[in-house]
Amino acid sequence: MADTRATDETSDNTGGNHSSGDGNPESREVEKIRDLKSVLVTSVLNLEELDVNLYRGTHHWVPRSRRLFGGQIVGQALVAAAKSVGDDVYVHSLHCYFVRAGDPTVAVLYQVDHIRDGRSFMVRSVRAIQHGQPILICQASFHKLQPSPLQHQFTMPMVPPPEDLLTEEQLIHLYLTKPNVPEKLRQFLNQRLANEVPIEIKPIQPQPSLRRPATEPRKLFWVRAQGHIGEGNMKLHCCVAAYISDYAFLDTAMLSLADYKAKFFASLDHSMWFHTTFRSDEWMLYECESPWAANSRGLVQGRMWRRDGVLAVSCSQEGVFRVQPVNHRNKL
Numbered sequence: 001m002a003d004t005r006a007t008d009e010t011s012d013n014t015g016g017n018h019s020s021g022d023g024n025p026e027s028r029e030v031e032k033i034r035d036l037k038s039v040l041v042t043s044v045l046n047l048e049e050l051d052v053n054l055y056r057g058t059h060h061w062v063p064r065s066r067r068l069f070g071g072q073i074v075g076q077a078l079v080a081a082a083k084s085v086g087d088d089v090y091v092h093s094l095h096c097y098f099v100r101a102g103d104p105t106v107a108v109l110y111q112v113d114h115i116r117d118g119r120s121f122m123v124r125s126v127r128a129i130q131h132g133q134p135i136l137i138c139q140a141s142f143h144k145l146q147p148s149p150l151q152h153q154f155t156m157p158m159v160p161p162p163e164d165l166l167t168e169e170q171l172i173h174l175y176l177t178k179p180n181v182p183e184k185l186r187q188f189l190n191q192r193l194a195n196e197v198p199i200e201i202k203p204i205q206p207q208p209s210l211r212r213p214a215t216e217p218r219k220l221f222w223v224r225a226q227g228h229i230g231e232g233n234m235k236l237h238c239c240v241a242a243y244i245s246d247y248a249f250l251d252t253a254m255l256s257l258a259d260y261k262a263k264f265f266a267s268l269d270h271s272m273w274f275h276t277t278f279r280s281d282e283w284m285l286y287e288c289e290s291p292w293a294a295n296s297r298g299l300v301q302g303r304m305w306r307r308d309g310v311l312a313v314s315c316s317q318e319g320v321f322r323v324q325p326v327n328h329r330n331k332l
């Protein structure tokens with residue numbers, strides 16, 4: 001079997017030095033895709049200005065649930081908020097509630113309110129609106145750079161580098177070449193391959209199976225935006241990270257429960273804290289864990305690490321989970 005590992009990474013977290021691979025046609029193909037501007041920048045996060053403080057966003061990828069992807073709404077809301085502040089401030093946090101399911105058949109409007117401009121901090125409130133009603137309310141805060149001797153961070157977990165791991169897509173291709181893959185699983189995996197999610201993921205401990213044992217609710221994976229974004233616009237990288245942060249995050253809470261599936265799950269809220277500069281189109285380690293779940297809700301917390309060990313982003317989210325045993329015969 002051909003070695004399907006991507007070989008495009010020789011750079012450090014500061015980005016830039018991509019090698020052109022090993023001459024393998026598949027590596028060259030990966031390189032070509034990496035050279036294309038990320039669709040997150042050209043389309044998803046490229047809002048249309050309709051009026052003062054009013055923007056319109058369109059959709060790229062819609063999950064199977066047919067409700068809008070939360071990361072898209074948060075990312076677009078942050079783009080709208082960031083348009084109302086100057087170049088001398090950085091987004092440092094956001095706090096959102098998903099109050100209604102997003103409708104994938106119509107665009108989303110983003111209405112920005114200027115809450116306060118202070119000497120150090122600026123706060124914006126954004127309402128994402130469809131059919132005249134809010135689907136998301138978001139507060140975003142921006143801060144001037146103010147270096148201080150007070151600084152510390154946790155230590156990044158030790159994991160294999162992304163060059164030694166396969167992408168989710170490559171893992172699925174590999175798995176589908178095995179004999180006797182159950183038809184239901186084959187269909188599920190083919191559906192995943194058909195997804196046009198503009199995110200690349202390399203799991204640290206892949207689990208390509210529908211039936212898995214209950215484990216500690218914790219997972220780690222390398223993640224980056226598909227395509228090129230480039231250096232320079234830190235606010236844009238934060239918006240892309242907001243998009244990325246909601247993908248493959250909430251299901252961490254389900255890891256503690258085997259033999260059940262979620263007949264309905266959705267994120268209720270989402271918070272992020274941006275600690276320092278990073279490139280969302282370079283591999284970052286996403287460490288996800290769920291400290292608590294009960295009463296049909298689960299809490300997940302995440303840390304995104306630059307590959308040089310610097311903690312770049314912290315995230316937190318609560319979701320609703322309505323679960324049932326996998327062999328449940330009732331029609332949903």
Ligand SMILES: CCCCCC(=O)SCCNC(=O)CCNC(=O)[C@H](O)C(C)(C)COP(=O)(O)OP(=O)(O)OC[C@H]1O[C@@H](n2cnc3c(N)ncnc32)[C@H](O)[C@@H]1OP(=O)(O)O
Pocket residue numbers: 063067068069070071098099100101102246247248250265266267268320322
């Ligand atoms: C792929 C990666 C995904 C990552 C995660 C995401 O991005 S998720 C996407 C972002 N997040 C979201 O879209 C969530 C948006 N928020 C919401 O949809 C809503 O706030 C909410 C469903 C969470 C709120 O639930 P409420 O129960 O208060 O709302 P509502 O009364 O309208 O009910 C919504 C639906 O749930 C059903 N429902 C309500 N309570 C129920 C219960 N105890 N048991 C069973 N079903 C129940 C209702 O019948 C209704 O179904 P019917 O509708 O059939 O009548």
